[in-house]
Amino acid sequence: MKRLMTAVALGAGGLGAAVPAQAATFVQDGGAPRGVTISTGGTVGQTFAMIGTSLTSFGFQFQTGLSGTVDGPVTFTLREGGSLTGTILKQVTATPSLAANRSNFWYDFTLGGVALTDGALYTAALTATTNRLSVIYSPAATGTVDGYTKGQLLTANAVFNPTTNCGKGICDANFRFDSTGATGAVPEPATWALLMLGFGAVGYTLRRARGSRVARQRV
Structure with missing residues (x-):
């Protein structure tokens, strides 16, 4: 889980750096x-x-x-x-x-x-x-x-x-x-889409992990 969150964070940082100068x-x-x-x-x-x-x-x-x-x-x-x-x-x-x-x-x-x-x-x-x-x-x-x-x-x-x-x-x-090089550059639409996809994957993984813990407690 930690590895997934780290990968998403690194990906977001890399995508932000890739935005071209305005x-x-x-x-x-x-x-x-x-x-x-x-x-x-x-x-x-x-x-x-x-x-x-x-x-x-x-x-x-x-x-x-x-x-x-x-x-x-x-x-x-x-x-x-x-x-x-x-x-x-x-x-x-x-x-x-x-x-x-x-x-x-x-x-x-x-x-x-x-x-x-x-x-x-x-x-x-x-x-x-x-x-x-x-x-x-x-x-x-x-x-x-x-x-x-x-x-x-x-x-x-x-x-x-x-x-x-x-x-x-x-x-x-x-x-x-x-x-x-104008300051305050806003991420491009493709960047936003990838970021949302990454955060969605993190949320889905968290929900699955929580569900697995509840199931084990009921056994």
Whole structure:
């Protein structure tokens, strides 16, 4: 009997471990067509709360500049904590480009799976030497609602007036990220079925053992 219960317990543990890591896709899009030029901001970043334990990609919505501006490399830096000076966890350089001027587009930086802490605060930052690209952010110029309360838009240079909504900490970049390893994974239906079958077998064995003891006492 003890061997049967042990086998069921071990089987349940093994089935729980076999559940695949959950994937998460997060998108923050305030919808406002406002932009801050990366080179003007010195560094433009967004603080965010991690979902899961492995960050696979992180993207921003960009706007191209007027004619005369040229494409150039943009460095993406992932930092620990909610500032532009935290410990660097990952850096990727790429050249996002779009031919049409004054056009909005999304670009994702591939990170290859950076191990992070679920729920912890991090900062995704951008630097560039060309004024070709701006980062789209919200709310609108007269907006008063913070669309993403877990983070905010940051710039190294003081490009916003302290009395504006961005100066009040309610502006957020349009950003998105993909991650894996989300916590709180629920067993799949097949796992539940096997667990119920195992516990049912234990209950049946217990009932039979109890019946056998009663029969022996009556003899």
